[in-house]
Amino acid sequence: MEEKPVVASMSNEIILSIEDLQKEGSKKLPAFKREFFNSGSTGQITVHENSTAYLKYRLRTRVLRDVSKADTSTIVLGKKISFPLCVSPAGIQAMAHPDGELATSRACAKRGINMGVSSYSNYSIEEVIQAGKEVGDMAHVMQLYTMKDRAMEERIIKRAEAAGCKAIFLTADSPVLGVRYNEWRNDFRTPDGLGFPMIERTTKQIMAQTHDSGFMAFNSDSHSWDDDIPWIRSRTKMEIWIKGVLTAEDVLLAREYGCEGVIVSNHGGRQLDGTVATIDALPECVEAANGKIRVHVDGGIRTGADIFKAIALGAECCWIGRPVIWGLAYDGQNGVEKCLDILYDEFRRCMMLTGCMKVSDISKASLGIVRADGPLARL
Template identity: 40%
Template structure:
């Protein structure tokens, strides 16, 4: 987790000068949609744990900002409630042992007007999260995975130091047998664009393109899955090269502000997913707090683009960078 932030910090931008940036714009397309800034809100579970309005408040902030909102399969408000906020909603899914429930969720996403499906592929099982285990992580009784109906309530027998209710719950729900054949099947059963989240190896990015995926997300799950996995800012350029313009490439894990967004663009990303900062805003101030975080990131990006001599997103992607003394 720490290395994700450090990797972004180590990137150095080579700004251009004597460029007219008076009329600069960060407008672009993301997930096939026009957006005012190249970012979307990442999928994050159980947001009512932080604020009573949870995902509805966070999605309302995204709607005001005009950016897509990815609702977690493990969200504490339903995809229908989130979509009703007016946000461009993406439904995030894990590969479930219960295929009928998986198909039901795909159908609900389509019926709710979601703009895409996002399959997270880096969780065959939940990573060993020591903080959760030490604290004996147990959700409050009123915080459930609302999209999963009866399966969303958790396991009553789990609790106490050395255990994690979330890990036990997902261990029952998630199927570790996910293969590229399954990805191709998912592609075949929905008309929605398909996003794969959790790509780090460029060979996997190429396989995703071959499977008909529309967007890949370079992600190590915020550093909470395989400890010691490569930082996303390090993995990003090779993934961009591997897809060679055949699909969009987003990046998350370690994005904390507008300068990080600019660095991601300079490394070839189509845009970013923002996670933790939005949760901090939600916890501090509900929908208004989350909206302020999105505003701040946008303001920081516009300022950074001006100082780097970038009148638009395309010019940001042409910026040169240096990392640990080597130019790219």
């Protein structure tokens, strides 16, 4: 039986797409919160192009295929998930809704997908994982920065492993924060009452610093492949993934240093503005990986067709951040569930309409690219 479209309604709003969720969720946030979550660095070029870059790829449909038993599931981080999407480690989620990361974890478990937990989580890794366990079976990963305080960095690693995390996602693109005009204009500070238990910061400590100065106080800009990867490897049996890769050269280094995977990411356009859109960086990273290291991607994914396109270009899985924040702001856990359900339904229909029975059927043959002279170029 064909599944009905996902429709979420709260008062008079009808949520049919991630665009709807962005509009209605953003409305519920005061300006300083909305700008923190939605904006990127300097001219917002990369934030914009992360999404628009998907538009040049076109889907090549196939007809008279029996897709009555189409299977969207795949294996990621040792867990069978309902479709190739996971939730990125986005920080300060309780600023969007009081339940924050707990609501996100429950929604992910209900949808049957994995979740990343930020070092800037407003709840501890133990609490977030427990919230997911109460609903279903899923995998969590712990996002990590290279810290000046190595003892605290090690405590985070040990806590994550003891709690059951499958991997460390080392954010490698942030020796400093990007130039974020909105944070400076708003003198952005994490609101009173929200703590950062993983980096051991209380509300009072947080309020005393801007987001930028607080980050600079604990983050190390002397990080390196030689120092950080062996150091982490010596302290955990969890997988090590490098988050923030945009070039073949860095994929090759991740292979050289024995990392299990990379996430092709530009930090949602929040770091260096004008970097390549992640979907455009993906092909060279997949080629450099050569099947020896896993490649995931995040940034700008707003539809199920975007997920399909990224898988066709070689990603094993996609990750989303802002759509989840919009869901939280809109209606907490229910809003996140609607976000994930919308993307699942769109992805499933896209698979079926392109004649794909399973995720492994998705390939470059399913895509073309728009050319200025008219005819669609085959990939």
